[in-house]
Amino acid sequence: MSTVTKAGLEDVVVSTSDICFIDGREGRLLYRGLDVNDLVAHSSFEEVAYLLWHGALPTRKELEAHVKALSATTSRRLPPKLITMLRALPKRTSPMEVLRTGVSALSAFDPDHADNSREATIRKAQRLTAQMPTLVATWERLRRGKAPVTPNPRLSLAANFLYMMSGKKPTELATKTFDVALILHADHEFNASTFAARVTAATLSDLHSAIVSAIGALKGPLHGGANEQVMLMVEEIGTPDRAEAWIRKALADKARVMGFGHRVYRVEDPRAKHLRRLATELGQQIGNENYVKILNTVARVVTDEKKIYPNVDLYSGAAYAAMGIPTDQFTPIFALSRVAGWAAHVLEQHGNNRLIRPRADYTGAIRAEYVPVDRR
Numbered sequence: 001m002s003t004v005t006k007a008g009l010e011d012v013v014v015s016t017s018d019i020c021f022i023d024g025r026e027g028r029l030l031y032r033g034l035d036v037n038d039l040v041a042h043s044s045f046e047e048v049a050y051l052l053w054h055g056a057l058p059t060r061k062e063l064e065a066h067v068k069a070l071s072a073t074t075s076r077r078l079p080p081k082l083i084t085m086l087r088a089l090p091k092r093t094s095p096m097e098v099l100r101t102g103v104s105a106l107s108a109f110d111p112d113h114a115d116n117s118r119e120a121t122i123r124k125a126q127r128l129t130a131q132m133p134t135l136v137a138t139w140e141r142l143r144r145g146k147a148p149v150t151p152n153p154r155l156s157l158a159a160n161f162l163y164m165m166s167g168k169k170p171t172e173l174a175t176k177t178f179d180v181a182l183i184l185h186a187d188h189e190f191n192a193s194t195f196a197a198r199v200t201a202a203t204l205s206d207l208h209s210a211i212v213s214a215i216g217a218l219k220g221p222l223h224g225g226a227n228e229q230v231m232l233m234v235e236e237i238g239t240p241d242r243a244e245a246w247i248r249k250a251l252a253d254k255a256r257v258m259g260f261g262h263r264v265y266r267v268e269d270p271r272a273k274h275l276r277r278l279a280t281e282l283g284q285q286i287g288n289e290n291y292v293k294i295l296n297t298v299a300r301v302v303t304d305e306k307k308i309y310p311n312v313d314l315y316s317g318a319a320y321a322a323m324g325i326p327t328d329q330f331t332p333i334f335a336l337s338r339v340a341g342w343a344a345h346v347l348e349q350h351g352n353n354r355l356i357r358p359r360a361d362y363t364g365a366i367r368a369e370y371v372p373v374d375r376r
C-alpha cells in the first residue's frame, strides 16, 4: 500500500471537480470559470449561489425565480418549534454551536428531508441558505434578551441579515460590504469543511447531514474560526501605536498569527484585498480606523519578516466589527456564505458518487497479547 508523503493530505488530489479553481501561485480564484474579482464587481451573493449550484450564470428570469425562492418569508422564517428549542438553550451557547444544532434540527422540519434527488437537494439548499441567516440573527437577538426580527422579503440576503441582527435597515456601504464578503466566502475548492461535507455526502447521506459535518469542521481556529481569533488579536493590541511592538514580540515568540498563511496560496489570498478596501471604507464611515490600521501594521511586519501573506480572514472581522457584529458571530457568518459552496459540492458528489474511504498507514503494535484485566 502507498504511504502518505505529506501530513494533512497536502497537495493530494482526491477527485475531479468543476466548481472552483484556485491558482495558489498567481493568487487567482475562479467559481465555475468566472474570476471572483469580476463577481465582486458585478454580481450578488444570490447570483453566485445559483452559479455554484447550476454551473452557469442564470438568465434574468431564472435569477428572479431563484431570488424569490431565497427571499420569500416562507423560505426565511424559522419553524416556531425551532425558536422554542433555541430559547431552551443556555444563553452562553456559542453561535457556532447554535448554528450546528439549528441546522440539524431544521432537517426534521424540511418537507424534502427524505428525498435525496437533485431537485430536492436544490430546494433544500435554497431553504437552508435562506434559513441560516435567520437562525444566526435569531440567536443573537435571543441571547441579548430581545425579540427576533421578522425577515423582510424585499431585502437582499445581505441586507436582510444585517436588518435581522440589529432591527435597523443597514447603510448601502454595509450592505455592499456584506454582500461582497458573502461572495468571497462562497466556495474554496476542497477546504476542510467542504471535504467533510463531501465525505458525508459520499455515504449517500442527505444535504443537512453533510452541512452539519461541514459546520463542525468550519468551527476550528485553523479554518473558519481564524476570523474570530484575528479580532481577539486586534482587541488585545488595542491601539495602532502598539501594533508593531506587539507583532514583533509575537513572531519572536514563534506564535501562529491568525489571518495569515494558507495551504494553497503562496501569495496574498485574492480575497483579502477586497475586504481590506471595504473594511477601510467602513472604518472611515463610522469614524474608527483603528482596526484597519492595526491590521495593516501587522500585515506589513508578518509579510516582511516571514514571507507569509494575508488570507481571507485578516480583514473580514474588521469589516464585521464596523457593522456592530459581535466577534463570536464571525464564523457563523462564514457559514452563511459557504453553505452555497457546500451544497454545490454535495450536488456534484451525488451526481457522480463513490464512497470516500481512504486508508491509514498503520504504525501501531502488531499482534499484541491480550492480558486479562486482573493481570495488568
Ligand SMILES: CC(C)(COP(=O)(O)OP(=O)(O)OC[C@H]1O[C@@H](n2cnc3c(N)ncnc32)[C@H](O)[C@@H]1OP(=O)(O)O)[C@@H](O)C(=O)NCCC(=O)NCCS
Pocket (backbone or CB within 6 Å): 008, 221, 222, 223, 224, 226, 255, 256, 257, 258, 259, 260, 261, 262, 263, 264, 306, 308, 311, 312, 313
Ligand atoms: C492555514 C494554515 C493552517 C495552513 O497551514 P499549513 O499548510 O498546514 O502550513 P504549516 O502549518 O505547516 O506552516 C508552514 C510554515 O509556515 C509557518 N506558518 C504558517 N502559517 C503561519 C501563521 N499564520 N503564523 C505564523 N507562522 C505560520 C509555520 O509555522 C511553518 O513554519 P515552519 O516550517 O518553520 O515550522 C496556517 O497557515 C495557519 O495556521 N494560519 C493561521 C490560521 C488561519 O488564518 N487560518 C485561515 C486560513 S484561510
